[in-house]
Structure formats: C-alpha cells, structure tokens
Ligand SMILES: C=CC1=C(C)c2cc3[nH]c(cc4nc(cc5[nH]c(cc1n2)c(C)c5CCC(=O)O)C(CCC(=O)O)=C4C)c(C)c3C=C
C-alpha cells in the first residue's frame with residue numbers, strides 16, 4: 360500500500376497522530392474518508408491543508424527511530440541539510456527544565472516519524488499544535504540530536520543552576536581560546552542545543568521552529584546555523600561530498616560500519632567519568648563556525664591548494680599517490696627530497712598518526728549567510744565533530760592546526776561551542792533522564 364493511502368476504516372480523528380504528514384494531506388485533500396467539515400470541529404491541521412494542493416515532496420520517506428540506545432544524528436548517515444540551534448534556558452526551575460526535555464522528546468519522536476510536532480490537537484481557538492509548514496512533506500530522514508552545554512550546570516559565577524552541578528562531566532568545559540580565533544560571543548556557547556538534520560531543508564527548519572515554540576517561556580534560541588550541504592560521510596555507502604574549497608571532505612572520517620573505532624573514539628564508556636555515568640552511550644559535540652575566505656582561495660593556484668590540503672582536488676587522493684581511500688604515506692618524498700605531503704598540510708596535521716591516535720566523527724555542513732559590505736561571501740564550514748574525550752581528541756589537534764596549518768590563512772573561526780550529548784531516550788522516557796533522576 361502506498362504511503363498516501365489510508366487503511367480502510369482508519370479513524371482519522373482518533374489516530375491523527377499516527378498518520379504521516381503526507382498521508383494526512385492525502386486524506387484531507389481528497390476527503391475520501393472524512394469530509395473537511397469533520398475537521399472544522401477541532402482539527403486545525405485539516406483546516407490548514409484541505410484547500411491547498413500537495414506540495415511536491417523534495418525529501419525522502421526514510422525515517423530513523425528516536426528512541427534508541429544512542430541518539431540518531433551521530434553515526435546515522437549524514438543528511439544533506441542542517442538547522443542547528445543553541446538555546447539559553449530562561450527559567451530557574453528544575454521542574455520546568457525537565458518538563459521542557461520531556462515535551463521536546465515527545466515532539467522529536469513524532470516529527471522524526473513524519474508526524475506533526477504534537478500528537479494532541481488543540482482547540483480551534485488556540486494556536487495549532489503544529490506550525491504546518493511541513494504538512495505534506497515526508498519524514499525526510501529527520502534526526503534530532505540534543506545536547507547540554509557547560510552553562511546548563513553552572514552559571515558564570517559557578518553557581519549550581521538546577522541541582523546538577525555535581526554531575527557535570529569533567530570533559531564538559533568551555534573550549535579554550537585557540538590562536539587566531541575571532542569568536543563572536545553571540546554565535547557561541549549555549550545551555551542546550553538541537554541538531555536537526557534532514558534530506559529536506561524545510562523539514563529541518565520546521566523541527567527547530569516547533570521545538571523553539573514548545574520552549575517558549577523556558578528557553579530561547581541564542582544562535583542558530585543553517586547548513587546546505589554535508590561535508591562528510593558517516594557511512595561507507597555514501598559518496599564523499601565536497602566543501603566550499605572544492606575538495607572532497609569526509610574521506611578519512613570515522614564510518615558507522617567501523618563499530619570498534621566508533622566505540623573507541625565516539626561513545627562515552629561506563630568507566631570514563633563515574634560522576635557523570637549518565638553520559639554512558641553519549642558523546643561530546645564540538646561546533647565551530649569556520650568562515651572560509653573563498654575569494655582569496657579562488658585566486659590561489661591549484662598546486663598551492665592541493666599542497667595546503669595534502670590531497671588532490673579531482674579525486675581526493677593523498678599527494679603521496681593512490682586513490683581516494685589509499686592511506687597517506689607521510690614519509691614519501693619527491694625529487695628534491697621534500698615530503699610529497701607537506702609538513703604544514705591539513706591532512707598531515709589532522710591524521711591520527713600525528714595526533715597520538717586521536718580520531719573524530721566529523722558531521723559538518725557548508726553554509727552561506729549572505730555577504731559583507733565589500734561583496735565577499737559570508738561562507739564557510741559549520742564544523743561539527745563527535746568525540747568521546749574533547750581534551751585528547753579535539754583540543755590538542757585544534758591547537759596544533761591553529762599554529763601550523765597553512766589552511767589557517769584562508770579560514771577564520773567565528774563561533775564555538777561544546778555540548779554533552781546524552782545517550783538516546785528510552786521509549787516513554789526523555790532525553791537526559793538519567794541526569795535528572
Ligand atoms: C580540529 C579539527 C578539524 C578542523 C577544525 C577542520 C577544518 C577543516 N577541514 C577542512 C577540509 C578537510 N579536512 C580533511 C580531513 C580532516 N580534517 C580533520 C579535522 C579538522 N578539520 C580530520 C581529523 C581529518 C582527517 C584526517 C585523516 O585522518 O586523514 C580533508 C581531507 C579529506 C578527509 O579525509 O575528510 C579536507 C579536504 C576544511 C575546509 C576545514 C575548515 C574550513
């Protein structure tokens with residue numbers, strides 16, 4: 360049976376929350392099972408969509424379960440679109456914070472399955488339970504991944520905000536200042552974060568909008584970032600995309616299929632931090648808004664660009680030879696005995712063999728946020744990386760890159776944050792439950 364076709368006798372009013380947004384549109388559009396008049400009594404969404412033609416679906420019908428051991432949106436295949444939001448919690452009440460996390464979890468469980476944000480409809484005289492712009496769109500592989508910033512645990516004076524300070528993971532601290540950082544505080548940090556990834560940008564934006572609406576009075580958006588193209592692969596089944604420098608990005612990323620590596624480098628283990636045992640099965644998320652000086656890059660020779668990256672542009676193969684997935688040979692030298700992969704190239708400085716074995720799961724996105732007064736694009740890479748231990752996997756690597764990587768001449772870090780991403784919620788439970796119970 361196609362997704363649009365309701366089961367015979369399916370009760371639309373009673374089962375409304377169990378129908379995909381697309382199926383609902385089919386029902387309301389044709390009036391096959393229930394006339395539009397039925398909706399006028401109290402189902403706002405029926406009113407909103409009954410007279411409108413179906414929007415052409417741009418997404419896909421794939422779905423990822425929300426209730427799982429790990430949160431979706433980490434090792435699940437990176438989708439092409441992102442809407443990321445960091446929130447400031449405005450309440451001082453622990454109870455209200457928990458209520459928000461419960462409501463967010465319920466809404467996320469609905470939306471990731473292609474349903475409206477809230478299963479229960481409101482009265483005709485109240486704002487509708489869902490904002491409506493994803494009506495008619497399939498789930499589009501939506502994943503919603505939630506995290507907690509250091510400032511959720513302690514305020515700027517070190518005061519315990521919600522009675523959870525003694526459970527703050529020792530790894531969850533504001534990232535240090537790195538040389539040549541030019542961070543905008545308005546684009547940095549946050550108490551909570553939500554990473555919404557989908558195959559359709561409207562589905563990702565709809566999710567953040569509805570979660571923000573649900574948070575009204577408890578938390579508000581501090582900063583947000585749209586991403587229009589993935590810059591990594593998290594599965595061997597995916598092709599490697601390109602970043603705005605035109606290079607393949609994500610070739611040597613950790614991949615979901617390498618479960619041993621993922622266990623070693625991504626998931627927090629039960630013994631990692633006994634005071635923060637609630638993080639077992641979770642991960643830490645580093646976010647960096649990295650502006651790329653596109654115009655300068657575009658005036659640089661291809662030879663120079665390839666030397667900066669350490670790989671060739673057409674295939675993404677290491678400059679020591681081979682194909683995209685060949686291991687780089689950092690000892691190989693050319694005719695003048697100079698290393699084929701430059702000492703200050705990005706891949707040499709990022710490779711596990713030059714970082715005491717450190718690796719990370721990258722999940723970043725290209726972004727363009729308009730242009731400056733000189734007509735230069737405000738564009739770059741919204742870097743997202745999941746690590747088990749930021750202090751050994753991200754911080755030393757970034758410190759070294761900031762000092763030695765030639766690519767730093769072409770980029771500027773303008774936003775930064777670190778979040779603790781708890782494990783997945785249990786069916787009937789909520790995100791971060793073990794932190795609060
Ligand atoms: C500190 C971590 C990293 C930052 C910040 C970062 C920024 C950044 N990277 C590119 C482009 C490429 N990166 C590539 C590989 C790569 N990058 C990092 C880490 C950071 N990158 C790692 C760990 C690796 C893998 C290294 C390895 O194991 O070989 C590549 C090569 C292709 C690939 O393997 O993905 C490119 C290209 C940009 C443009 C950028 C900031 C704007």
Ligand SMILES: [Fe+2]
Nearest residue numbers: 608705706709
């Ligand atoms: Fe990189």
